[in-house]
Amino acid sequence: MKYMILTYGSQQDYDGMAGKATDKPAWSAEDFAAMGAFMERFNMDLEESGELVETRALAAPVHTRRLGSQGGAPVVTDGPYAETQEVLAGYWIVECESFDRATEIAARFGNCPAPDHVAARAYADIRPIAESRAELEL
Numbered sequence: 001m002k003y004m005i006l007t008y009g010s011q012q013d014y015d016g017m018a019g020k021a022t023d024k025p026a027w028s029a030e031d032f033a034a035m036g037a038f039m040e041r042f043n044m045d046l047e048e049s050g051e052l053v054e055t056r057a058l059a060a061p062v063h064t065r066r067l068g069s070q071g072g073a074p075v076v077t078d079g080p081y082a083e084t085q086e087v088l089a090g091y092w093i094v095e096c097e098s099f100d101r102a103t104e105i106a107a108r109f110g111n112c113p114a115p116d117h118v119a120a121r122a123y124a125d126i127r128p129i130a131e132s133r134a135e136l137e138l
Contacts, residue, residue, distance in 0.1 A: 001095070001096070001097075001098070001099075001128060001129075002053060002093055002094070002095045002128070002129040002131070003093070003094050003095075003096065003099065003102035003126055003127065003128055003129060004091055004092070004093050004126070004127050004129055005091065005092040005093075005094065005102065005105065005106045005124055005125070005126050006088055006090075006091050006124060006125045006126075006127070007088075007089050007090050007091070007109065007122075007123075007124050008086040008087065008088060008089050008123065008124075008125075009086060009087065009089035010061070010085050010086050010087070011060060011061045011062055011079075012024060013089070013118060014060035014061065014062075014089075015060075016115070016118070017032055017035075024115075024117050024118075025115065025117070027114075027115060027118075031113065031114065031115055034113035035112060035113050035114055038111070038112045038113055039112070042108060042109075042112075043055055043092075046092070046094060046105070050095075051094045051095055051096045051101075051105065052092065052093075052094060053093040053094060053095050054092070054093045055090070055091065055092040055093070056090060056091060057089065057090040058087075058088055058089055058090055058091075061079045061087045062079055063079070064078070064079030064087070065077065065078055065079065066079065092105075093129065099126070099128065102126050103126055106124045106126050109122065109124050110122075
């Protein structure tokens with residue numbers, strides 16, 4: 001079965017990683033390097049186990065566009081969005097034997113180095129990937 005593991009961040013998080021202080025301290029170069037090294041090891045472990053299908057980080061929310069519709073016409077809003085604090089920051093698609101195994105994989109994110117104020121709010125979602133319309137039925 002395939003599962004998607006989703007991680008989240010805010011524009012403030014992206015700014016901090018880029019070394020820009022906001023109302024939270026900026027990440028140090030060492031913090032950013034430690035996170036990068038963790039992610040490289042994490043991805044390599046999943047590749048070696050044969051469970052990694054795909055992974056991607058997403059650009060900062062400031063580079064996002066949201067499309068909606070009003071009166072049948074498309075409405076485009078540039079990000080970031082005041083009404084949305086956290087947005088999708090990256091994802092992993094894994095193929096493994098069970099939801100429990102996907103949960104074990106995602107739980108490893110708790111070991112990812114990050115400044116305390118970032119680690120305190122970090123979380124990931126795990127969702128099974130529906131391979132067919134029938135799987136979407138509850």
